[in-house]
Amino acid sequence: MSNSNGQGITPPQLAPPEIAIDNDNEAEGHDEQQPISYLLFESRASLCAIAANAVSEVLLLPEIAPLDGAPHWVGVLDVRGRIVPIIEPGELAGAAPRRVQSSDSVIIIESERGPLGLIVEAVSDVRLLWPSEIEIAPERLTVGLARIDGELVRLFDSPFFARFAQRHNGPNEIVPARHFAPDASPFERALFAGRARALRADANITATDSYAPSLVAVRLGGEVFGFELKWVREFAALPTVTPVPGAPSDLLGLVNLRGEVVPLLDLRPALGLAMPDDYGSQITFVECSGVRLGIAVEAVLDVFAPAEGEMLPPPAASGLKGDAVTAAVFYGDATLGVLDLCNLLKRGGWTEREGARML
Structure with missing residues (x-):
């Protein structure tokens, strides 16, 4: 790896393990x-x-x-x-x-x-x-x-x-990673790559620029939707769900995320989609306004960055409730609706920290 002047990035001189560290x-x-x-x-x-x-x-x-x-x-x-x-x-x-x-x-x-x-x-x-x-x-x-x-x-x-940091001046050049996370699944590698692309893209955005953010494609209610990758915390197989008596129709129950109790939501009522008993086998953990939530989906399909010009205005008549779909994007031979996920959760009251809707 080198900068535009042909000078390599020199790793810092590191203190050997036995050196005394001043803990003042x-x-x-x-x-x-x-x-x-x-x-x-x-x-x-x-x-x-x-x-x-x-x-x-x-x-x-x-x-x-x-x-x-x-x-x-x-x-x-x-x-x-x-x-x-x-x-x-x-x-x-x-x-x-x-x-x-x-x-x-x-x-x-x-x-x-x-x-x-x-x-x-x-x-x-x-x-x-x-x-x-x-x-x-x-x-x-x-x-x-x-x-x-x-x-x-x-x-x-x-x-x-x-001591392990180094100031690096001048234009920077990144060589694409070839061996990062070799044990990761193909989907995880796509997720890591999408996050890296989003970080690099931020450097080129000005107030007058328009850009297409990295998206996650999921199947929900038999349809394919996308939402911005920045809201996603992680993906997992659907764990054991603990029902909540008297819960609203969009709360499927509670799940355990490594010791943290997280509400599991069903977005189909908010989107006006059909609601068969099978709500999916995967969960997408998202974070909006500092609140972590789980969303049940039938499948997580892809993480991708739309090319310039592929983002389109939302369809005039989508058949969905309200303004849930804010854009459309070409995906394969069709188009998918892009959800304003955080706004959708806010409208449902799920970003309220006190969790009054749930309990």
């Missing part, structure tokens, strides 16, 4: 008398945290481009025109590589050396900790340990991670 909290710029905000996340099934003031954004895991000569990096990612090195904390600590999941996230942290991304299993919360609540831990990667809601949390050292 002052390195993170904190006042010892003030509480510190930490972003909580899961890494290798352990609860961890990093100073929130070092975090610029959190992304769903996209396809990562491998880079030769950088053994501590998983690879690099083009985030709106910036080359961001990506690491996985477990591998950095010496653990064997793990199989990535479509539900994984990338936490982007910023430093004077440039941005760096951490692959984690889930991001959960932001919490305040007083310095008196933090116990110094003589571990590599950490500044200390704390207990949050009775659970032990490793507090990662963002200045240490910053």
Whole structure:
């Protein structure tokens, strides 16, 4: 991989494992008398945290481009025109590589050396900790340990991670990944690739541009619909559904997503579609306005990015309720309706955090 001047991207000089790490909290710029905000996340099934003031954004895991000569990096990612090195904390600590999941996230942290991304299993919360609540831990990667809601949390050292970042100036060139997530299913690989395309596309969008976002195609009520990939958290086979007595017709029940209870919705009533007893065998987990929901579908068919000019106005008479379909797009030999998914969920009251409709 090289930039436009023909100069290769040189991996940073990494400290050997035996080097002593300074775990002084002052390195993170904190006042010892003030509480510190930490972003909580899961890494290798352990609860961890990093100073929130070092975090610029959190992304769903996209396809990562491998880079030769950088053994501590998983690879690099083009985030709106910036080359961001990506690491996985477990591998950095010496653990064997793990199989990535479509539900994984990338936490982007910023430093004077440039941005760096951490692959984690889930991001959960932001919490305040007083310095008196933090116990110094003589571990590599950490500044200390704390207990949050009775659970032990490793507090990662963002200045240490910053040593693995590198400022890369000038035009950037990304080589398409060939070996990222080799154990992923074809659908997962398409999902990772779609997320990466969406990130790269963001760099070229101006206020006067129109663009086609990456879409997920699903079969619902015997018809094919699409909605934007940005709302999707993950896909799964339909798990055991726990019915809710007296629930509205669009609530099929509750499902368990790795310990989190999530409402499972049926969009067919909102769309005015036929409602046979079989509502599908797959579930799409989406997140809208900070609320996570499951949507039952008959099948997840594809993740794709429509080419320029393929997005069309919605059909004048679609036979669906309201303005659920906001556009149409060519898909194979036909067209599919593009749902404004988040607006559809908001109109149904499902993005209300208190969950008053459900219980």
